[in-house]
Amino acid sequence: MSIETRKVQQTGGSTYIISLPKTWADKVGIQTGSRVTLQPQPDGKLVLDPIHDAPPVRKIQIDVSGLMGDALTRDMIAAYLAGSDIIEVKADRILAEQKNIIRSMCYKLIGPEIIEETAKKVVIQDLLNPDEISIKKSVRRMYLISNSMHIDAIKAIKTLDADLALDVDQRDDDVDRLFLLISKQFRAILRGARLPDAAETSIDEYHDLRMAAGPIERIADHARKIAKVTTALNEPIPDDIMEMIESTSELSRKVVEDAIDALYNSDVGLANQVIDRVARMSPMINKLNASILKIKSYGAVVALGTVVDSIDRTGDYGSNIAEIAINSAMSKNI
Numbered sequence: 001m002s003i004e005t006r007k008v009q010q011t012g013g014s015t016y017i018i019s020l021p022k023t024w025a026d027k028v029g030i031q032t033g034s035r036v037t038l039q040p041q042p043d044g045k046l047v048l049d050p051i052h053d054a055p056p057v058r059k060i061q062i063d064v065s066g067l068m069g070d071a072l073t074r075d076m077i078a079a080y081l082a083g084s085d086i087i088e089v090k091a092d093r094i095l096a097e098q099k100n101i102i103r104s105m106c107y108k109l110i111g112p113e114i115i116e117e118t119a120k121k122v123v124i125q126d127l128l129n130p131d132e133i134s135i136k137k138s139v140r141r142m143y144l145i146s147n148s149m150h151i152d153a154i155k156a157i158k159t160l161d162a163d164l165a166l167d168v169d170q171r172d173d174d175v176d177r178l179f180l181l182i183s184k185q186f187r188a189i190l191r192g193a194r195l196p197d198a199a200e201t202s203i204d205e206y207h208d209l210r211m212a213a214g215p216i217e218r219i220a221d222h223a224r225k226i227a228k229v230t231t232a233l234n235e236p237i238p239d240d241i242m243e244m245i246e247s248t249s250e251l252s253r254k255v256v257e258d259a260i261d262a263l264y265n266s267d268v269g270l271a272n273q274v275i276d277r278v279a280r281m282s283p284m285i286n287k288l289n290a291s292i293l294k295i296k297s298y299g300a301v302v303a304l305g306t307v308v309d310s311i312d313r314t315g316d317y318g319s320n321i322a323e324i325a326i327n328s329a330m331s332k333n334i
Contacts, residue, residue: 149223222310255318
């Protein structure tokens, strides 16, 4: 639909009025007597949204005949991200293994619940009310989980605590669930849906927070990779190398923490400091890699190389978030 302009008129001495485009009104079901909501945005825009007693149910069908494993998982995630209220999975016969994948995906996503199940059909309904979810809180929650994962992953390789490493691995699912929810909400907004927290978040901020969610999700993945190294270590890491790992890890983790603070507080100065600190970490990473090569066990060298790489990448992702913080802060000054 092309952009139309309307002239503001005054009626009754104190009220401004404009007319609505008829094509748009017909499309969204507005008639004489219909009600709409008006939501002022932080950037000065006014969002007009029709009020419907019963919004149309969005439904998608997936034929899973012959679909197994990762292919079925990808289709389920795609249907979720598409914003479906109802996902109907069907086949001439849905195999037990397929149903296990479907149930697993419902657990790993926020909102979907199985409401009907037969030999040929599984019906999933999204029970989440998007108006109850704030992207600022979701991204903050992603960061807090990924940060705790990183701390515990380093502790797990230091103490060879396999149970703690498993706990870190399982927490990655929580970060993934939040990331997919944020992605789903952002896609809905691009299609014209109302901002869930419009009173405190502009569309620009929503975009920047969605951009920041990506690096945070990958930071959690690297914490998971560090934790998995625990099972590859047959003996404790030498004290001098472990101290270097801990100090480098702490610097990398602090980079991410400050980048998040810069993003939420629109602090350009702090964001620039973060980026400079990441650049200064390279000599420490190189020194740590050189020290690891002196270990006699080839398996330990490979395993700890993975740890150092993940610590290094975590700092890089913190730098990415800091760049997003700078862009976000600048856009607020326009």
